[in-house]
Amino acid sequence: MADGEEDFSSLPLTDRFTHKNWKVRKEGYEDAKAQFEKSPDESDPVFAPFLQDPGLWKGAVADSNVAAQVEGMGSYCAFLKFGGVQACTRTRSMTVGPIAEKGLPCARPAGKASAQEALLLCIELDRADHVLEDILPTLSHKVPKVVAGALAALTTIYHNFGCKIVDPKPTLKALTKVFGHADKNVRAEAQNLTVELYRWLREAIKPLFWADLKPVQQQDLEKLFEVVQQEPSPKQERFTRAQQDAMAAASAAPGGGDGADDHGGDEFAEEETEEVEVFDLAEPVDVMPKVPKDLQDQLGSSKWKDRKEALDALYNAINVPRIKDGPYDDIVRGLAKCMKDANIAVVTVAANCVDLLAKGLRNGFMKYRSTILVPMLERLKEKKQSVADALGQALDAVFLSTNLSDCLEEILEYLKHKNPQVKQETVKFLIRCLRTTRTVPAKPEIKSIADAGTKLLTESTEAIRSGGAEILGTLMKILGERAMNPYLDGLDEIRKTKIKEYFETAEVKAKERPKPIMAPPKPAAPAGRKVVPGKKPAPGLKKPAPAAAEAPVKAAPKAIPSKLGKPGLAPPGAGLKLQRKLAGPGGTSSPQRRIASPPSEEAAPAPKFGLGRGLAGRPIAKPAAPVEPAPVPAPPAMNAMSAADRAELEELRAEKDRFTRISEEMKSERSRFNSQITELQNQNAQLIEDHTRDVLSIKAKETQLVRARSDAEAAEQNVQKQQREIERLKRELARALRASAMSPPNAGSEAGSLGIPETTSIYQESAGNGHAARSGLHMGSRFESTRPRSYASASPSEEKENNGLESPGGREGGLGLGRRKLSPTYGLSGIGSPTRSSRGSLHATEDEAAPRSAEPAENWKRAAEVTSQLKARIEQMKARQGLSRPPAPR
Known part of the structure; x- marks a missing residue:
């Protein structure tokens, strides 16, 4: 085994990295890490094999043996730390994915810490976007431990680098899915990541995923957010290699001073940790398909509810964090028109729409500023606080889309x-x-x-x-x-x-x-070098005054053709020298100076020809030849040029004054036109109101006219009916008169019909004959023998009209048998009621009255009275209906 181990140690590192024995691989990782740490710089040959074959690190960070994997992760961290940017860019695409899948869920804390450190180094040396692209797919992994490890790594990344370096948008889009994971550890890590993002973004994260969370999850997060709100603003704890180079350059720059290294990082972090808004995180949304097609028609409706409903629909359509730029000219003009609406609810919703549109478009809303800003400022006259708040919020949103210079004119x-x-x-x-x-x-x-x-x-x-x-x-x-x-x-x-x-x-x-205080430039040396670029002046002859004078005289003709007349365009000292030349006696105090100055002026064109002899190389024997002709033409030439410059300057000033006057006139004319436009708009609104009121009045008059026509038609029908009734009465009267004329004389006494004592015999006769019992007539039936047939058969309506001719107590005379004296009027009108008589009874009374009528002359007299009374009654009826003329005198 010892011989085997010696053989393994003698193998190259690349072979040991791929050895089948995990102990050999582990020792290889350890040896590589030690060599990386001892390397003097990034160009050391020890890095070359691993840069040429980046696949070696894929097996190292995902080693099947846990102990070897931990050492492999440590070796890779050393490789990134000492190998520089090239070590990261060559290997990142092959290592980040395996680290996220097998390194982050490592069972050993050292391995997990090394995996997170490797990811942080990759972001530090390269860009964070590439690292996120390889980590985020692991959030969909089947193993919950892998997903939880990836979320923990993302939390660490955002904690160290912040949201300015690492883009939070891709992570926020994936949060909704991991919050719905079945594993509680995954949900807990998702909650920790959300809290970390809230530290940097605050309320800006909510519109992107908050609505997709469960109410319980929202409540838990709100409690954690309250704790975060009490903490100070977060600062970036780890900096990228580019930021480190910038801080090093800032500390090495002049004025960095001592202590720049201590505080430079804090200042840089403060500059980077600016507030991130929802607009920066959201994707542009095209809202035009959601805008109602009939928006302009609804905004022009005469009903305020229709206008408000249209604005509510527009508000719902544009209520997105970021709006895609498009043609919103008609919408903005409609909103500007709504600012003049009489209903404050419409104005409030319109202001809210302007707020959303300006916040969603940002710089894209700048071109609509001139259309909407003035109507909103004019509407600030509304005293209701809710309207003023809505307008103020909309004005702030418009200002954020522009700048102070654009809005200052209207504000002032x-x-x-x-x-x-x-x-x-x-x-x-x-x-x-x-x-x-x-x-x-x-x-x-x-x-x-x-x-x-x-x-x-x-x-x-x-x-x-x-x-x-x-x-x-x-x-x-x-x-x-x-x-x-x-x-x-x-x-x-x-x-x-x-x-x-x-x-x-x-x-x-x-x-x-x-502004930094700059050191004053050296005036003498550059001027001298510019005037005499070829040779240095002789060491024994020092004439700084002529040298200083030559430069301004030479540069003066270049400064005169200026169109602005600003002396600052000429070289330093040129204006002063020119002033001395043109100041007259005050400029040169003695004739010697006036004579001595031309030679220095004449020295200006000398560099073209003979200035090679030096600054004092003028021949001593012939000083007068070039001197005497020069002083005479030089001052007039300078005076002439000065006069032209002065005339041009005066012309420019006059033109400037003219333009200023024109500008003021245009501003006043613009304000006058604006006032006229406002007045015409008010007049138009008043005319519209008057027109609406007139239309309503005309409709009311037409309704009254229709009703009057219907009443007139009803009255006309009533008149025709009365006329027909009158004709019928006339015919009945004529018939009654003919019947009276043809009837034989009565044998009875007239006294009975006039209410004298003979009534008793008449009643007895009537009772004896039995006619009263047969016809059902009351006592007044004894007079019906002398009444006309038409009057006896009058209609109930005529009975009402005849009530005016009855005498008071007529009913008592007709119903009471004990009353003896009856007036002729009562006997003719009060007794003969149409409701109590008919044509049959009339004929019966005529037959019975025939033997009782003793004096025909009295009957004719009474008939005439009845006729006259009927005629008077007919005339009264006509007069009531307005259809007849007053009756002719009898």
């Missing part, structure tokens, strides 16, 4: 609004914008915001004054106290104190970074 415009409610809510919106913006405003924007906040300090409403102070305090937090001091000049101490209070409590995300 509505800070001047005449409605205090609009002004107050706009102030709150601006404060929230300053707190959440990540970019420092530009200097013109800072001045505009500061001026607006200063004006708000003088408002009559205390809430608006406090808002102005908070605006200035938040702006001071962004810029710093020193940069804000110029804008606070002129304010009293009370207001400054209040601004300082808001400054101390303000929380902002954008802060002005102090």
Whole structure:
């Protein structure tokens, strides 16, 4: 055995890695680990065999013997640690899967720890995405122990690297499946992984899988989340190789100083641990198929319930974490129109829809800002808090999709609004914008915001004054106290104190970074080198003044053609030298200087030809020849160029003023057009209301007209009926008159018919004849012999009409036998009731009355009276129906 062992140790490492004896493999893993740890660098030859044959590590990390597997995992960790990035990229595709399947569920704690360390090293040296791609498939493994080990490894990975390095989206998608696993250990590890993700993502993880969990699981997780909320924000504990190189470079850079290594990692972790939102985790969803097809028609409905139902349907369609970009112009215009709705429920749902659309599109919503922002700011006049909150949330979402520069113009415009409610809510919106913006405003924007906040300090409403102070305090937090001091000049101490209070409590995300102090450049040496690039000046002749003068004179003609007229474009000192040349007597104090200056100016073109002799190489014997002609033309040329530059500058300033005026006019015209549009919209709404009211009034009038027509038709039918009744009465009257005229004279006395004492004999005669008993008539039947037939057979309706002609006590005269005196009116109208007579009884009374009528003249008189009374009654009936003229005088 000893000889065998010696033979095994003499074998190469690659052969020992694949040996059939597990002890030989185990010793090979141990020897390889020791050699890796002793290697000087990543290029050591000990790594070469394993880089050329990465398959060796697949058998090492998944060795069938547990003891050998533990050593193999340790050897692989050493290989990754000392072999560098190349060791990971060559072997990762062959080792991560076996590690997840056989290394993580290892029964020995050392083996499990080595497996997790190997995965962490792979992420540290390479990318986490490749490691996740090989680990996540093991979550569907049949063996619960493998699934639990993979979940525990994922928890460790996220705990060390965080969600910025390791993408949480693939893991979150797989959580729902493992929460429904039958094994309790798997569910427990899934719960631990969820809590770890909640440490980094907070509430952003819930929309992705929370709805698929059971209520009991949700309650358990909520209890664990409450504990996590009390903990501080997590920090990345382990850094990738790229992050380590960046931290090393930052510590080695100038200004890193001592202690940079101690705190550099913390600062880097703080930069990396930014808040992750649901939008970053979710996949874009196309919501257009879910939007109602008749949305615009429903939004234009006259019923507020129809409009609200349409907005509710839109809200349900776009209620997703992330929306795929598309043509939402019509939807945004419809929502902007809903901001002017008279019903606050419609406005609230529309604001919620804007909130979801802006959060779901983010940068894609930027192009709709101009359409929706102004209507929402205008609607801030609503005093109901629920509406104001919905609008404020929608405005914040719109701002997150844009930036402060895009929204500042509208915000500053509505800070001047005449409605205090609009002004107050706009102030709150601006404060929230300053707190959440990540970019420092530009200097013109800072001045505009500061001026607006200063004006708000003088408002009559205390809430608006406090808002102005908070605006200035938040702006001071962004810029710093020193940069804000110029804008606070002129304010009293009370207001400054209040601004300082808001400054101390303000929380902002954008802060002005102090500019590094740069060392001043060396001015003399670079200028001298530029002017004389060829040779150095003679050591005995030092003339720094001419050298300094030559550079500005040469560079001055290059600076003059500038279109902006800014002296900063010319080289340093050129503007000063030019000023001295153009300043007249003040520039050159003596004639000697005016004469001596041209030679230095004339030296400018010298480098083209004879500057090789040096800076003082001008011939001494002939100084006057080049000097005298130069001073005369040089100042006029400079003056002419200066005048042209000045004229161009004045022209540019005039053009700038003109453009400024045009811009102001366009702004005023724009505001005027906006006011006109608003006024026309209000007028349109009023006209629509008037039109609706007129339509309703017309419908009411038509209903009344239909009813009046039906009443008129009924009245006309009643009149025709009365006319037919009148004709019938006339015919009955004529018939009665003819019958009276043809009847023989009565033998009886008229006194009996007029109610005189002869009545007794008449009654006796009537009783003797038995006619009253046969016909069933009352006492008034004794007069029917003289009444017309038509009156005796009148209808019940005529009996009602005849009641007006009856005398009071007519019934007593007709029913009481003891009454002796009866008026003629009663005898004619009160006794002859149609309900108590008929045509048969009328003929019977006529036959019986014939022998009793003694005086025909009296009968004719009474008939005439009856006729006149009937005519009067007919005229009264016509007058009541409005169908006849007043009766002619008799």
